[in-house]
Amino acid sequence: MDWKFWKKLACSAPVFYAVLIGLDFCIGETSEKPAPGSAGDTLSVVDKRMAYLVYNLLDSNGIIMGADLERGERLFMRNCRPCHGDDGRRMNLSGDMWHPRYIGSTAHDEAPTFWYMMNFGDSVRGMLPYIDEIPLDEMIDIAGFAQTLPRHPWSAEEAAAAMREDSILESRRKKANLQ
Numbered sequence: 001m002d003w004k005f006w007k008k009l010a011c012s013a014p015v016f017y018a019v020l021i022g023l024d025f026c027i028g029e030t031s032e033k034p035a036p037g038s039a040g041d042t043l044s045v046v047d048k049r050m051a052y053l054v055y056n057l058l059d060s061n062g063i064i065m066g067a068d069l070e071r072g073e074r075l076f077m078r079n080c081r082p083c084h085g086d087d088g089r090r091m092n093l094s095g096d097m098w099h100p101r102y103i104g105s106t107a108h109d110e111a112p113t114f115w116y117m118m119n120f121g122d123s124v125r126g127m128l129p130y131i132d133e134i135p136l137d138e139m140i141d142i143a144g145f146a147q148t149l150p151r152h153p154w155s156a157e158e159a160a161a162a163m164r165e166d167s168i169l170e171s172r173r174k175k176a177n178l179q
């Protein structure tokens with residue numbers, strides 16, 4: 001190849017460059033999110049988190065897709081169990097003892113409420129915001145697991161089984177103290 005070819009190539013380089021920048025501008029701007037602080041960047045953090053749930057996580061029945069339930073259980077036990085209990089039924093969230101609601105019910109029946117509360121909390125009710133504490137992928141697993149928690153009050157059988165377990169433990173404790 002002679003030097004003329006290289007000269008032409010060198011002259012057309014700026015054109016190629018301009019076309020590439022133009023493409024990046026057109027395609028990049030439409031397919032990706034707007035630059036933070038730009039005119040198109042109008043969604044708040046809450047909007048983005050809630051939209052993520054609706055567009056990427058929920059199936060048509062309101063069930064979280066793609067959650068690792070085993071990891072979700074471990075994370076729930078570590079982060080949520082201290083207040084909400086092993087099965088999410090320590091706190092009745094409805095405040096009405098005849099019609100109790102637990103986080104299992106909220107996660108299953110009202111996933112957006114659950115998602116909002118886990119992310120942003122409610123200082124009046126005493127629920128902490130976790131958006132800066134728990135990464136998104138872990139939240140997905142926790143939400144998926146929470147949908148499998150019981151949604152109804154303890155049945156008579158469950159209560160009886162718990163009482164039996166309690167009395168066994170108590171007798172063991174008594175024996176241990178006597179020795």
Ligand code: HEC
Pocket residue numbers: 076079080081082083084091092093094095101102103106113114115117118125126127128130142146
């Ligand atoms: C320090 C205690 C504490 C911890 C830890 C905690 N919560 Fe809560 N949570 C609360 C309190 C208090 C409320 C409000 C209870 C009320 O209003 O009766 C609440 C309410 C909620 C609600 C609202 C449910 C509804 O139907 O209104 C959701 C959802 C929830 N918590 C999810 C979680 C998840 C998920 C975790 C773990 C990542 C978690 N919480 C950890 C104390 C806690």
